[in-house]
Amino acid sequence: MDEALTRLERCINAVRMWTPERFNYLNSSQYCIYLYYLANTIWCNERDPAVPTRLFCLNKALNAIDLFYEIEMPEVFFIGHSVGIVLAKATYGNHLVLYQNSTVGKNHGIAPVIGDGVVMYPNTAIIGRCHVASGTVLAQGTSIINHDTPGDCMAFNGDNGVPTFKPAKRAVLEDIFRLG
Structure with a gap:
């Protein structure tokens, strides 16, 4: 989880409209990116699809985004509205x-x-x-x-x-x- 939060922090700190160093889990865009980073980090470290698949499905259900955990997203990206x-x-x-x-x-x-x-x-x-x-x-x-x-x-x-x-x-x- 720490590795995923560190990756998320890079994104948050790069986006003008977000307060640096502050993950707001009630901000759906930030939470959407976090769920991707968490799933991708677990996948890259463990290569076991069980938990990443559940996180992918959760992100899809909550944020209406199809962003599979095996996809290599950039270090910094921004999602305005995930739907x-x-x-x-x-x-x-x-x-x-x-x-x-x-x-x-x-x-x-x-x-x-x-x-x-x-x-x-x-x-x-x-x-x-x-x-x-x-x-x-x-x-x-x-x-x-x-x-x-x-x-x-x-x-x-x-x-x-x-x-x-x-x-x-x-x-x-x-x-x-x-x-x-």
Whole structure:
């Protein structure tokens, strides 16, 4: 439990809206991340699925998130609202931001690679053979399916399933994390 709390503390200390050094178990986002870290830490240390599976199911029931304990999440990430988030075994960069109904999924067994500082606003998806480069912000309702992003951009739905990109106008991550 101490190892999981130490991992959680790194996240809490990095998020601007959270009081550093203070785990509030009544904050559903913090508790959601804690349950993941606890399940993942037990899994990594013991390789026995019994307790991690129960913690995964508890997190799913309480927070409506599908975040399996075998997934390697980054050291620092933020969940705005956990409801409807589904995360596949993919590669996740640090300072990931997830909001409700975000999906990261495989397509024909191929998982995306997500760089540092990616923001997934509500109802977004990253699926299949994609490299979502660092600093990509997915606008609400945007899907990136089997496409790469240039990074440091805003991504939007385009024509015929091909996303469009615009240069980032501001540093969204500075609103969410204590960087530096």
